[in-house]
Amino acid sequence: MxxxxxxxxxxxxxxxxxxxxxxxxxxxxxxxxxxxxxxxxxxxxxxxxxxxxxGLPRGAKFLGGFFPPFPFANIIETGGFEELAAQRLIDIGDGLIESLTMTVTSTAIGILISVPIGLGAARNIAPAPVYLFCRGIIAVSRSFQEVIIAIFCVAMFGFGPFAGMVTLSFATIGFLSKLLAEDIESMDPGQAEAIRATGSRWPQWINYGVQPQVMPRLIGLSLYRLDINFRESSVVGIVGAGGIGSTLLTAFDRYEYSTAATILLIIIGIVFFAEYSAGKIRARLQ
Amino acid sequence: MLRLEGLTKRYPTGDEALKGVDLEVPKGQVLALIGPSGAGKSTLIRCINRLVEPTGGRATLDGMNITALGVGGLRQARRRMGMIFQEYALVERLTVMENVLSGRLGYVGFWRSWFRKFPQSDVDEAFRLLDRVGLAEMCDKRADELSGGQRQRVGIARALIQDPALLLVDEPTASLDPKTSRQIMRLICELCEERGLAAIINIHDVLLAQMFVPRIVGLRLGEVVYDGPSDGLSPDVLTEIYGEEDWEATIKKDPDGDDGVDGVEIDRERLEGLI
CATH class of the missing domain: 1.20.5 (Single alpha-helices involved in coiled-coils or other helix-helix interfaces)
Known part of the structure; x- marks a missing residue:
């Protein structure tokens, strides 16, 4: 004192x-x-x-073209457009289903490939050569934007959702492996050490000592990636890789802004829904 | 049974954590390893099951040279050495039962462990052990729902289900309150006696070590500076181990004044530990 x-x-x-x-x-x-x-x-x-x-009023006019957001809604009373409008709705539905299929398959494939690469890219569990190899894959995957990979895939596999699926799977690998590896690197080594001390094999060690520690984050990241892949599926469609993006591009090309607005609203709705349900699931996981 | 000969560990930084430790632990003997922080206690027991690789010397368990084993042999040797940790080191998000059964990983194949389909004999033994440590009703709770004392009991069950010959115990009470510490130490020592297990217990609570363990080994800067009976600890010996300090209050005054020797007392304390 x-x-x-x-x-x-x-x-x-x-x-x-x-x-x-x-x-x-x-x-x-x-x-x-x-x-x-x-x-x-x-x-x-x-x-x-x-x-x-x-340009300001021109922009306002452009935006005005989006309303009301239903195919041909502004001219539908003049007659003869009902059939076209119905056709547009079918187009949108097809594009949407294609996009959702692309999203789900690419996320699933991406996760399956990301897990082993993520394990290999964690410095605390992988030997140096494996680590460098896996980090290399991640770096390559992350250094190209989805649209660039999509252009490349469309050139290689032709137009359509297959190119989109490959693109999104590839992009998922860079994202998920990197974040999974970082989560593994920051895990509690004590828990993993205790499992190693029991005489477990390497895969058992991963299953008991590592997996329980990173699982909630892996699930959370996968849900987030599902969300991203859906949004990206509408972007890669614009360069010809299928999905709702292709429908959106066609709508713009035809100056059918009300159709485009319908598509945009649906995308926003689905992203909102995905965000909401992912939040619910994540809250249950902890 | 366990014999360490000139066991040495030098870290890549150049720090010498162990400087040629010689130690022999006969079957069924419990010994306490005391020493200041950084004396190499943790390193020593981790060099025995090679969670830390020793850089020199030998460790032999029943004549088998652990230090020379390959990957497969080491796994088999680790099954015979149960380990108990300071921060319990339970896998937090697994259930109590999964944590206990993880002690059998060295014995069961990958797919059985992946699907949690352990042999019935293992499950029986797990229930028996959980009952023995007083947690039979907790088997489906997640490990992170338990209190510190309960977690350490699960840790003990996990080590014992390995059917080990030797327990390596790293500061089992450092995260526990004084009462729970005694209960845990008593439980470990009782179980070792029941099963004829040898144990090396790292502990920095000298009084607790004296209370429960007959043989004490003092480690200082990676060297054994005391090896003898627990009542042989004098202020001079403690000064040798830890450095200059007034040690009178630390040493057990009355060798017969053990706490709670009668069975009723023990049972009451054990029940309280469950709350």
Whole structure:
């Protein structure tokens, strides 16, 4: 107690700064500010504000074309369009089923391939050569955006949902393996050690010591990926890989904005539903 | 039965955790390993079942040289060495029964263990052990629903179902309150006696070690500096092990004043441990 009171009252304290050297600290602050101002200027200086002003009503008109969101809803009273509208709804239904099929199969295939790669990519359970190999696969899978892989797959397998399925499976591997591996790397080594000490074989060790620790996260990530794959299935369709994206592109190509709006609303609805049910399932898992 | 000869462990950083430890544990003997943090207690018992690879010396169990075993042989040898851990090391998301049965993994094939179809004799033994440690009703609870004392009992059952000849016990009471600590130590020692098991118990509670264990080995900086009966611990010996300090209060005053020697007392405490 005596020691504490010796410390003079009124002694100031403030949290030590993250970057210790004041020169470097202020240099970074000022440098970042100058860069931000110049970068913003370099972009804004080229904007034609007159064009933006004229474009606003054009954008509003474009958006207006989406309403009401039902195929040919704005002209359906004029007669003769009911049949076309029905045909569009069938097209949408077909595209949707194709998309959902692509989503489910690609997620399932992706998970099956991701699990062994994820195990191999975890530094704490895989030997160095396996680790590097699996990390390599993940890096390749992650470095290409879905659309680029889709273009490649369409070129290789032709138009249609097969190209889309391969694309999404490939993209799933990069996502799921990486996050699974990271979860394994941050597991509690004590539990795994205890299972090893019983004289278990390697696969038994994984099944008892590792799997229970990472399973909730693996399921959560898989549900999330299902969600992503559905959204991506509508994007890869635009480059010809089948699914609702192809239907959407066709609708735009025909200037049938109300059909496009129907499709967009359905996509939003399904994503909402997926989000909601995934949340429910995840809550039950813990 | 267990013999360590010049067991050495040098970590890649250059730290020498064990400097040629010689130790012999006869069948059925329980010994306590005491020493300050960083003395190498944990490393020593992990070098015996090679969760940590020793860098020199030998460990032999019933004449079998553990340090020279290949992967398959090591698995078989590990079945004979049950291990109990400081933080219980139960698989949190598995049930109590799965945790106990995981002690049989060395004996059953992969698919049986994958589908949790263990031989009936294993299941019988698991129920018997759970009953013995007082957790028969808990078998379908998830391990993370249990209290610390209960978890450690499951850990003990998991080690015993291996049908081991030797128990390696790493700080079994360090995460427990004083009363539960005594109950757990008493349970471990009773079970060792019932089954004729040898045990090495790492423990940093000197008084607790003296209370239950007849032989004490003191480890300091990776070397054995004391090996003798528990009532041979004097302030000088403790100073040798831990360094200068006033040790009078730490040493058991009356060798006969053991806690709760009569059976009624023991049973009452055991029941309380279940709450």
């Amino acid at each position: 005596a020691e504490v009171s010796v410390r003079a009252p009124g002694r100031r304290w403030s949290k030590p700064p993250f970057i210790k050297s004041p020169g470097l600290r202020w240099g970074l602050y000022i440098g970042a500010t100058i860069y931000f101002v110049l970068a913003s200027y370099s972009i804004l200086v080229d904007v034609d504000w007159q064009r933006v002003y004229e």
